[in-house]
Amino acid sequence: MAATIALTSALMIHSLRNDLISQMDTDIKNNAQTISRQIIRGANAGTNRYYAVLMDQDGEPLAVLHPVRNEETTRSALVDLPIIPPFTAQEPLPSETRSFNAPGTTADSDGWRYKVYGLADGSIAIALPYKEVNDTVERFTASALLLGLFATAAASTIAWLAITRAFKPLSTVEKTAAAIAAGDLTRRVEVGNPNTEIGKLSSSLNAMLAHIETAFAGRAASEKRMRQFVADASHELRTPLVTIRGFSELYRHGALQTQDDVSAAMGRIESEATRMGQLVEDLLTLARVDEQRPLEAKPLDLLLLGNDAAMDARASAPDRDIKVIGLDGAGPQPAPIVGDEGRLRQVVANLMTNALRYTPEGSPIEIAVGVEPVIDDKKDSVIEVRDHGPGISEEEAARVFERFYRADSSRYRETGGTGLGLAIVAALVAQHDGTVRLLDTEGGGATMSIRIPFEPAPDDDRSVFEYN
Incomplete structure (x- = not known):
């Protein structure tokens, strides 16, 4: 944006300067006859803007009309004057529509612009200083600079406020994402206008968070069931194993004295082994179901x-x-x-x-x-x-x-x-x-x-x- 303002200002300044220079040329053309009559009559002062020099056919100055600021003295040494080259009879005069630039006599001169007009026995050059043009351009440049800075600052402030307002929900999304990353899956993003891009993003994020929370809850429940399943299975398998081990130790230590005691113990061992086998079969069935093996439909x-x-x-x-x-x-x-x-x-x-x-x-x-x-x-x-x-x-x-x-x-x-x-x-x-x-x-x-x-x-x- 600043570059656009700078480019626009530069183009406007350039256009203004060209217009002012064109106006100078028009002023010289419109006042050429009046200034010529004054200098031919022998006047050497009387205008505050124009400088004119009357030259003979050899290019020697016959009379000079220069701007002065008062009537007491010309003080030519204190006044900036143009340095205009001589025009002789042997040299063709330039077209009256053509203008020239000339340096000034003072070090801080802004320069002059002049035109040359032919006379019966010589020529006359009429000039205007660039100082007024440069002063006007400088004032306009300063104003354009201040206006550009103000416009840039105002536009930047408005843009900052608009962007801050438009993207304010993103800070909420960021905070919510940070809370979720910390482990709080219950957090949700507040949806303002669901028709905006941020509103749609918030709605999609909330839907995704709901799926994630459900998935995590399902996984936690599955892990809990698995731990309970393993604990219950271990307990159920331990019971018949304890019975089998107990009767086996009784038999090994000779505590079963009669054949009836041995038969009863073997019957209990067989019964518990059968129950343990059934339990294992049931566990395997559930494991196969949990694996979601395809059905033979x-x-x-x-x-x-x-x-x-x-x-x-x-x-x-x-x-x-x-x-x-x-x-x-x-x-x-x-x-x-x-x-x-x-x-x-x-x-x-x-x-x-x-x-x-x-x-x-x-x-x-x-x-x-x-x-x-x-x-x-x-x-x-x-x-x-x-x-x-x-x-x-x-x-x-x-x-x-x-x-x-x-x-x-x-x-x-x-x-x-x-x-x-x-x-x-x-x-x-x-x-x-x-x-x-x-x-x-x-x-x-x-x-x-x-x-x-x-x-x-x-x-x-x-x-x-x-x-x-």
């Missing part, structure tokens, strides 16, 4: 899984009344889906194991299978395991799908549970974009309801889903 029917689970349960608990029914209590209906058969069989097996393990002997169990509408013509294939035991309280229901959660540790110890069965169910169902819910069974008991998106069976596979 293919068309299948939940009705087929329900029938197989009921058949297996009748074999292990012949005293139970185990039936496969529809969701409304009538006959079961096909519930086709696309999923990993092996993992879904484990889901149903875990639910049946829990129903058999934690309900009174002889109590009935129903496996309900069918399809239910959801929204927008979408459907869910549903399979439910309904028991008629004591049920689960509301406090326990909120945590039954947590890993290693046990409503009654002594009961789980007695029945051989690991506390991972329902956690495995929830994880495997989630892999199939499904949900698992705990409901109350009508008349008492607990119902585990699994819903997986409905997928129509291919025509060539429809025979697989027929229920006899």
